[in-house]
Amino acid sequence: MTPEMAISALKASLGLFLIWVFVFYFWKDYCLAVFRADIFTVRDELFMYAAKGNISFDDPAYKMLRHRMNVSLRYGHEFTLARFILGLTMLSNIGSPESELWEAAIADSPPSARKMLTTYRHTFAYSILKFITLRSFFLYTLVLLFQAAGGFKRVVKRYCYEKIVAGAEILESDAVEEDVRERDREDTLIEAV
Amino acid sequence: MASQPTLHRTEGDYRLAYKKIDAIVTITKKAMVCSAAVAIAYFAYKSIAVLAGKTTLASIWLKILANVTVHESVYIVVTGGCIIWALGERALRRRTIKHLAPRVKELEEIIHRGRTSSGLTALGTTRPEDKI
Numbered sequence: 001m002t003p004e005m006a007i008s009a010l011k012a013s014l015g016l017f018l019i020w021v022f023v024f025y026f027w028k029d030y031c032l033a034v035f036r037a038d039i040f041t042v043r044d045e046l047f048m049y050a051a052k053g054n055i056s057f058d059d060p061a062y063k064m065l066r067h068r069m070n071v072s073l074r075y076g077h078e079f080t081l082a083r084f085i086l087g088l089t090m091l092s093n094i095g096s097p098e099s100e101l102w103e104a105a106i107a108d109s110p111p112s113a114r115k116m117l118t119t120y121r122h123t124f125a126y127s128i129l130k131f132i133t134l135r136s137f138f139l140y141t142l143v144l145l146f147q148a149a150g151g152f153k154r155v156v157k158r159y160c161y162e163k164i165v166a167g168a169e170i171l172e173s174d175a176v177e178e179d180v181r182e183r184d185r186e187d188t189l190i191e192a193v
Numbered sequence: 194m195a196s197q198p199t200l201h202r203t204e205g206d207y208r209l210a211y212k213k214i215d216a217i218v219t220i221t222k223k224a225m226v227c228s229a230a231v232a233i234a235y236f237a238y239k240s241i242a243v244l245a246g247k248t249t250l251a252s253i254w255l256k257i258l259a260n261v262t263v264h265e266s267v268y269i270v271v272t273g274g275c276i277i278w279a280l281g282e283r284a285l286r287r288r289t290i291k292h293l294a295p296r297v298k299e300l301e302e303i304i305h306r307g308r309t310s311s312g313l314t315a316l317g318t319t320r321p322e323d324k325i
Contacts, residue, residue: 001243003243005243007257009240013236017230033283047305050305057307070311073311074319077319082215090207
């Protein structure tokens with residue numbers, strides 16, 4: 001290798017390093033910020049819906065949805081596409097206690113509120129799907145092509161919303177478990193002090 | 194021939210298998226990210242090794258700078274400018290969150306006293322203890 005070639009290789013290495021930093025650090029950080037902004041928007045809309053008197057702040061469905069959004073905001077950085085697919089393929093056999101709880105929670109709500117809460121629930125699940133898909137820069141470029149061809153959201157809405165909600169529920173449940181563990185840890189520390 | 198006993202997998206078995214595969218996938222992904230960094234470092238090392246003994250570090254930098262063509266310098270300026278702009282925008286967004294979030298919280302608590310929070314930091318970022 002001549003010194004000129006070595007310098008070119010060094011420049012290429014520097015460029016690759018910058019791409020590495022962008023793909024594995026800044027891109028993920030940006031996607032997480034977008035995801036949180038999306039969830040904050042849905043959470044604010046839900047709050048305003050309740051503030052206008054359409055549903056009580058003490059309604060079990062409102063409390064459950066808000067809690068799930070809160071834990072997803074806090075532990076969203078742990079949501080991955082691999083967990084989503086694994087959860088759908090492996091844990092769908094055992095059923096989801098979360099979806100039963102949700103169904104029970106919205107059963108007593110008025111029909112109009114039930115419809116709105118389901119819409120918020122779907123928007124929330126779609127935000128999770130968008131986040132875990134776009135988090136990988138390479139997958140993002142594929143989705144971009146798909147988006148140009150037909151529209152990602154439209155296809156998801158038409159064909160597989162139930163699956164998306166089920167997969168999102170598994171990720172949310174992991175976050176809820178993590179939250180419970182963290183609270184237990186904090187309680188233990190407080191008791192120790 | 195004796196018949197095989199039927200295996201009934203419980204919910205716990207499914208959850209354990211899920212956690213195990215998840216751990217393997219997570220480790221594999223981390224290994225791929227780290228190996229990409231190692232490969233880049235190796236290429237850089239090999240390039241420097243060729244120049245070692247023939248030239249000094251200062252002259253390597255000089256040669257790199259001297260070899261930068263006009264169009265390369267345009268790329269560097271545009272890329273560098275974008276990086277600085279993006280970092281500035283991010284810092285501004287975090288400052289805005291820090292400034293406005295407490296006010297939203299205060300106003301919402303007037304309407305709903307038992308309002309629950311996400312537990313993120315004041316800047317809207319992941320709590321350091323949650324990153325582990």
